[in-house]
Amino acid sequence: MGKLIVQKYGGSSVANVKKLKNVANRIAFYVKRGDRLVIVVSAMGDTTDNLLSLSEQINSSPSNREMDMLISTGEQISSALLAMALHKKGIDAISFTGQQIGIITDTYHTQAKILKIETERIKKELKQKRVVIIAGFQGVSTALEITTLGRGGSDLSAVALAVATGADMCEIYTDVEGIYTADPRLIPEAKKIEYITFDEMLELAARGAQVMQTRAVEVAKKFNIPLHVRSSFSKKEGTIIMEKAPYIEESVVRGVTLAENEAKITVCNLSDKPGIAAKIFDKLASANINVDMIVQNVSHKKITDISFTVPKSSVSKTIRISKQIAQKVGAGEVLSDENIAKVSVVGVGMKSHSGVAAKCFAALAKNKINIDMISTSEISISCVVKKSSGKAALKVLHSVFALKK
Numbered sequence: 001m002g003k004l005i006v007q008k009y010g011g012s013s014v015a016n017v018k019k020l021k022n023v024a025n026r027i028a029f030y031v032k033r034g035d036r037l038v039i040v041v042s043a044m045g046d047t048t049d050n051l052l053s054l055s056e057q058i059n060s061s062p063s064n065r066e067m068d069m070l071i072s073t074g075e076q077i078s079s080a081l082l083a084m085a086l087h088k089k090g091i092d093a094i095s096f097t098g099q100q101i102g103i104i105t106d107t108y109h110t111q112a113k114i115l116k117i118e119t120e121r122i123k124k125e126l127k128q129k130r131v132v133i134i135a136g137f138q139g140v141s142t143a144l145e146i147t148t149l150g151r152g153g154s155d156l157s158a159v160a161l162a163v164a165t166g167a168d169m170c171e172i173y174t175d176v177e178g179i180y181t182a183d184p185r186l187i188p189e190a191k192k193i194e195y196i197t198f199d200e201m202l203e204l205a206a207r208g209a210q211v212m213q214t215r216a217v218e219v220a221k222k223f224n225i226p227l228h229v230r231s232s233f234s235k236k237e238g239t240i241i242m243e244k245a246p247y248i249e250e251s252v253v254r255g256v257t258l259a260e261n262e263a264k265i266t267v268c269n270l271s272d273k274p275g276i277a278a279k280i281f282d283k284l285a286s287a288n289i290n291v292d293m294i295v296q297n298v299s300h301k302k303i304t305d306i307s308f309t310v311p312k313s314s315v316s317k318t319i320r321i322s323k324q325i326a327q328k329v330g331a332g333e334v335l336s337d338e339n340i341a342k343v344s345v346v347g348v349g350m351k352s353h354s355g356v357a358a359k360c361f362a363a364l365a366k367n368k369i370n371i372d373m374i375s376t377s378e379i380s381i382s383c384v385v386k387k388s389s390g391k392a393a394l395k396v397l398h399s400v401f402a403l404k405k
């Protein structure tokens with residue numbers, strides 16, 4: 001029996017009729033080779049963004065259930081069209097929604113978690129020698145409602161399907177030839193990386209490299225499913241994301257990222273005593289707000305400010321909650337600043353090399369880029385800078401760590 005391969009084609013790979021036909025040709029190649037295929041597709045091109053913009057024009061705070069009803073439609077279109085393109089080539093294929101195939105999620109609309117995937121139907125169709133095409137990004141909740149898996153969620157659909165079916169391979173097809181040392185759209189001289197560890201990819205994704213969804217990498221790591229990220233427009237091998245990459249020697253920094261989708265919130269004039277920070281961040285956590293960097297200013301006369309970053313999409317909710325707490329604990333104003341960017345350097349080699357932070361700060365200083373906030377993990381350093389300096393900061397860091405071709 002041929003290999004069982006899960007292939008995910010992103011929005012850019014199915015953006016128009018010509019590209020859909022290109023995907024059908026690629027699939028035909030694997031079918032002829034004797035492979036069994038489970039295909040996951042994203043919505044065509046900017047479809048999801050366009051749907052979001054339509055909803056915004058109608059109601060700026062729509063119900064999450066209706067939002068899922070809306071944004072799940074894009075993937076249904078591309079999966080049906082791809083099935084038709086394969087039929088036209090004489091290849092037996094069948095498309096399914098997440099609900100039909102049994103991708104069961106929790107009830108958290110727009111950010112649902114996959115609880116379980118039924119595999120009977122997939123197995124049955126594969127046995128009939130059909131290509132199984134599944135609409136990515138969506139599932140059905142335990143309350144029988146349509147849910148979506150967060151932006152970029154088709155990556156997660158693919159990885160979860162690879163886990164559930166015990167696939168031999170999971171390939172993520174996109175519009176670049178793999179994972180690069182930086183977003184090649186921003187840094188044309190960025191280099192393609194042959195291998196990268198789950199941990200490094202997780203960190204790159206969480207810090208803004210949109211090429212893979214963070215949660216998808218988390219699941220791949222958890223189940224140790226290597227991922228092959230490659231281009232749907234070329235035959236070249238891409239990047240393998242795996243547990244332990246076969247490097248002879250670690251390079252200190254693997255890649256750099258820029259995130260422009262966060263905002264800084266500052267709660268002013270808090271009394272500097274135990275329990276205040278816990279109060280704020282407990283409430284934000286229970287409202288499912290993802291707080292990233294946190295900085296507390298030096299306290300003067302037992303009064304301090306706390307600043308933290310959150311996704312721009314959570315700003316109004318964060319301000320509302322922070323104001324309630326500020327009022328309760330007798331703090332001052334709550335300020336927000338959307339004019340920020342976060343640049344990060346990532347690499348497992350940082351564990352054994354010192355001086356990365358110093359080199360990073362010195363390079364930014366030399367280029368007169370002011371750092372507003374700093375945070376570090378074992379394998380990354382992130383700096384918040386003014387939005388207008390974000391791209392320049394990314395370029396400086398990419399070049400100072402010698403990541404160029």
Ligand code: ADP
Nearest residue numbers: 010011012174178179180182183185209210211
């Ligand atoms: P898809 O539609 O296939 O899901 P995405 O737009 O989600 O594709 O992701 C691919 C894009 O991610 C690329 O076009 C590239 O600009 C961007 N990107 C950001 N960081 C990186 C990186 N380090 N390596 C490769 N691509 C990156």
Ligand code: ASP
Nearest residue numbers: 042048137151152153154
């Ligand atoms: N179409 C969805 C999005 O744009 C899911 C995906 O592309 O992975 O976020």
Ligand code: MG
Nearest residue numbers: 010152210211
């Ligand atoms: Mg994507």
